Amino acid sequence: MSVARLAPNTHHRGRARKDFMHYRYVIVGGGIAAAAAIEGIRAHDADGSILLLSRENHLPYQRPPLSKDLWNGSLDLEQLAIHAAEFYEQQRVDVRLRREVVELDSENRILWDDRGESVGFDHALLVTGCRPRRLQARGADSPSVRYFRALEDYLALETQMERIQHVTTVGGGFTAVELSAALRARGKEVTMIFPEEWPLRRILPREIGMALVDYLRSLDIETVSGETLVEITEEGNGFVRGTTYGGNSLTTQIILVDQGSEPQVDLAEAANLDTDDGIVVDEYGRCSRPGFWAAGDVAEFPYLALGQLERVEGSEHAEKHGRCVGANMAGAGVPYTHLPLKWFRVADLQFECVGELHSRLDSEVVWVEEGREGVVFYLRDDVVRGVILINTTDRLDWARAIISDAKAMDRTERAALVAAARA
Ligand SMILES: Cc1cc2nc3c(=O)[nH]c(=O)nc-3n(C[C@H](O)[C@H](O)[C@H](O)COP(=O)(O)OP(=O)(O)OC[C@H]3O[C@@H](n4cnc5c(N)ncnc54)[C@H](O)[C@@H]3O)c2cc1C
Structure with a gap:
């Protein structure tokens, strides 16, 4: 402690x-x-x-x-x-x-x-x-370096939209992924820099993480993996130069940091x-x-x-x-038994997550439509500990029941479950 x-x-x-x-x-x-x-x-x-x-x-x-x-x-x-x-x-x-x-x-x-x-x-x-976790970089106190947690952060960014052409997101957290897509849809050029091979590395297995990278690229977002910014210098006229750990640099107007919270x-x-x-x-x-x-x-x-x-x-x-x-x-005396949902949305890809989600667990992806719709199971000794539903609507209670049941299942049984849920 x-x-x-x-x-x-x-x-x-x-x-x-x-x-x-x-x-x-x-x-x-x-x-x-x-x-x-x-x-x-x-x-x-x-x-x-x-x-x-x-x-x-x-x-x-x-x-x-x-x-x-x-x-x-x-x-x-x-x-x-x-x-x-x-x-x-x-x-x-x-x-x-x-x-x-x-x-x-x-x-x-x-x-x-x-x-x-x-x-x-x-x-x-x-x-x-x-x-938000702070960016440890020289010059990170620049007014162009922003964090995004509160309504004031949204308002500050929104009022600058007219004059901004290029945005860089750093860290590869949920908000970085979502904002990259949202700002790209508003016509901004966006570069995403994240420290691992894919964003949300601690949660997403490689297959889903790389599918997400492909999807972000299909939106015309530039992705830079295995990198972070180590120095930010003012260039004047509202532009800043970011230098990466690997020695590359880029010129941008806003640096949105999301390295988790x-x-x-x-x-x-x-x-x-x-x-x-x-x-x-x-x-x-x-x-x-x-x-x-x-x-x-x-x-x-x-x-x-x-x-x-x-x-x-x-x-x-x-x-x-x-x-x-x-x-x-107030005296109700009721334990919290709920299996909570964590969700996020990147343009038209919706992810609904329940249970224990960690990329260090075994995982298995069952695609209904490759890259568009599917289920990710997180497993320990073949028992489902967590589920991500990708563009799969109305299956949350189904996912919660599988986790609560805590029964060991093999790959065929899991695939059959997904098929049955769709029928
Ligand atoms: C940009 C963004 C997008 C998100 N999108 C999703 C999503 O799509 N799906 C999802 O499931 N979750 C999402 N989340 C996460 C979700 O919003 C949080 O899980 C949720 O807001 C947590 O609620 P909370 O009340 O616990 O904490 P918060 O909403 O963070 O509220 C904490 C409050 O306490 C105040 N406070 C802190 N310390 C003090 C103090 N000492 N004195 C007085 N006040 C204090 C803070 O100012 C704040 O108002 C998102 C979060 C952000 C920032």
Whole structure:
């Protein structure tokens, strides 16, 4: 466990407890899990006071459209909010935006925000999500180097679209792949640089990864594998020069970095909550100290169907886990048994992923239509641990049932399953 500490704010601690606003529930973070947690709480506690603190400028919104639907016009900015402002009034939730929680006192159940205001609580839900991994390159503090996590990142890029002709994505993560396709569809020249032979190397097996590379090339996206940027220099007039590890260089206008994300566990660590690859919770969402809960991207939870701890970065999981843990804060006592979905879409290729997905597991691809439609099974000792559905609609429950059954099957039986599911 890391021992990172936030700057202490000890001068507040001398105040008498009666000075504090006190809430029954405090939600730290304003994303998908936060919005769902409110519904979970209210399903079991109609009256308990709720405070939501978020460092963002906006009420909770859906992140997936930031790299897809907003670019192709299938969704407007106005449709992004998870709930309209009235929802928070109706549910009697106090919302404080542009507030960063900087300290948690887990003994006395008090938190402080970046304006020095403190709040006492009975239950705190940590739904602080993830932050992008930073690019370690000389000149990476250039304003042309961008990360892409929040609505502000979308707005900043969108307002520059008119004057941008060339974009480079670096890192080969989900957002890099999706944005490369989205910006290409908007007529931009796009170069993708990724460190392995194919993007999403940690998840996709070689066959699918290389099919994805072919697909990106068919969209006229330039792909550079086995590379990263090590230096960025300003060239003037809004252009920058990127130099790769291998000594090649390119001139571009925007460098979008997506090398994956890391869970924002700093607050939890500083409050002495157990962390590992995320904040460790039990099947109810409880952290290692009473009164603390975590959900969504930041939480490492017992994935009951797999019998192991997992952390899942996915919008459907954030919603379901957030709602479940919110309900448990209000006394529901329901374990999280859901097999969460992680999905992504690259132009017209849709990937739906469930279970344990790691390219180090054995995998098998069953194509229905080569390169267009198929199923990837992730296997351990011939037991299916994870499934990716490629352009295969309405098969999620089918995939979940195969993982839950945990039966050993041979190749013929798996192929027969796919055929039967199509019939
Ligand atoms: C561009 C993009 C596209 C995506 N597309 C897909 C997709 O297609 N499919 C899919 O399944 N998933 C997708 N995801 C992932 C999905 O959006 C996340 O899994 C989901 O948003 C996680 O929700 P969350 O509530 O756990 O965390 P987040 O949505 O990250 O919310 C965390 C919130 O906490 C706030 N916060 C953090 N620390 C503090 C603090 N100390 N004080 C106050 N506030 C704080 C943050 O500002 C943020 O508002 C995408 C993500 C991005 C960025």
